[in-house]
Amino acid sequence: MDLEHYFSANYPQARGKFLQLCQDRGFAIQSYQNERAQAPDGSNLYMDLATLGRKDARRLLVLFSGTHGVEGYCGSGIQAALVGESVFADCDPDLRVALVHAVNPYGFAHDRRVNEDNIDLNRNFLDFANEVPTDNGYGDIHAYLVPQAWEGELRTQADAALKQYAKDNGPAALQHAASGGQYTHNDGVFYGGAAPSWSAQTVLALVKELAAGASRACFIDFHTGLGPYGYGEMIAAGTSAQVARTFEFYAGYEVTDPDAGTSASAPIQGTMAHGVERVLPAVKTQFLALEYGTVSLQEVMTAVRADNWLYQAGTVDSVLGKKIKRQIRDAFYCDETKWKDMVYERALDVVQATMRNLEQV
Numbered sequence: 001m002d003l004e005h006y007f008s009a010n011y012p013q014a015r016g017k018f019l020q021l022c023q024d025r026g027f028a029i030q031s032y033q034n035e036r037a038q039a040p041d042g043s044n045l046y047m048d049l050a051t052l053g054r055k056d057a058r059r060l061l062v063l064f065s066g067t068h069g070v071e072g073y074c075g076s077g078i079q080a081a082l083v084g085e086s087v088f089a090d091c092d093p094d095l096r097v098a099l100v101h102a103v104n105p106y107g108f109a110h111d112r113r114v115n116e117d118n119i120d121l122n123r124n125f126l127d128f129a130n131e132v133p134t135d136n137g138y139g140d141i142h143a144y145l146v147p148q149a150w151e152g153e154l155r156t157q158a159d160a161a162l163k164q165y166a167k168d169n170g171p172a173a174l175q176h177a178a179s180g181g182q183y184t185h186n187d188g189v190f191y192g193g194a195a196p197s198w199s200a201q202t203v204l205a206l207v208k209e210l211a212a213g214a215s216r217a218c219f220i221d222f223h224t225g226l227g228p229y230g231y232g233e234m235i236a237a238g239t240s241a242q243v244a245r246t247f248e249f250y251a252g253y254e255v256t257d258p259d260a261g262t263s264a265s266a267p268i269q270g271t272m273a274h275g276v277e278r279v280l281p282a283v284k285t286q287f288l289a290l291e292y293g294t295v296s297l298q299e300v301m302t303a304v305r306a307d308n309w310l311y312q313a314g315t316v317d318s319v320l321g322k323k324i325k326r327q328i329r330d331a332f333y334c335d336e337t338k339w340k341d342m343v344y345e346r347a348l349d350v351v352q353a354t355m356r357n358l359e360q361v
């Protein structure tokens, strides 16, 4: 099957393809403009919602792309292919299908993992009025993750200090401290923010609307950057109740749990899974992060650090800036036919299993 044409080279192209395919297949479309940011060429940015099925359906399936901006090359391609290949054409009339395209349109358009305020959206779904974020030790390594200069002696020293931290505490502790989510350094990496972002507010508002008639809701969010090349790890995200539901729902599949140490991901707080559970107290929710491997963890972390440094202290429109932009895109998207075939085949299998199992609950 030729899937190449569903994947795109940039955000406007991805958005155009997605909207056209959804329109052709009879989806209803709603667009939400992020007025706080613009694309590099000054054009507007949108999160788009495409829905199929009755508004009062008891079952809901929601597929997200681009929560982590640049990871949207993968998720958008998958969404476009699922729609283009008519995967939702004959689904159960009591199932509503919703596709949310480009949760973080700024990050997608600028090839960044974070949003317009340097926020990692999948750490931003805390209840900021009531929850106190846990300190995973990020403060101990912030200065090394974000050195003052990206090239030369300061960078060499920073990398050596991170290596030493991993040696003293173990590589899992380093990954947890760096990527578990931090709420103290707004110029740092994996920053969860101090208030709900535009994306978080928009997602939770539209999810509430989508689930108005639902008693059961399955969410799948497409991510990239962790695990073996092209493999889609099924990560059970969210609260312990959500995780238990996900394991039961996907019996027969290999599902992982970051809190139990079985995932390529460190345990994280304030995820989108936690957010949807909070706003849908009457709905049984479950949340799967389908996480596709790209390059090594070391290369991914280096690309995230470099991109952070670039926007804090560098010049995007410079030789080094362009090199860093290329590096982060390549760290989260393998622009290769084999990889695209692998990610789509896995997504198709998981989405079809989800629709089948939803009919039984």
Ligand SMILES: [Zn+2]
Binding pocket: 068, 071, 222, 223, 224, 225
């Ligand atoms: Zn991600």
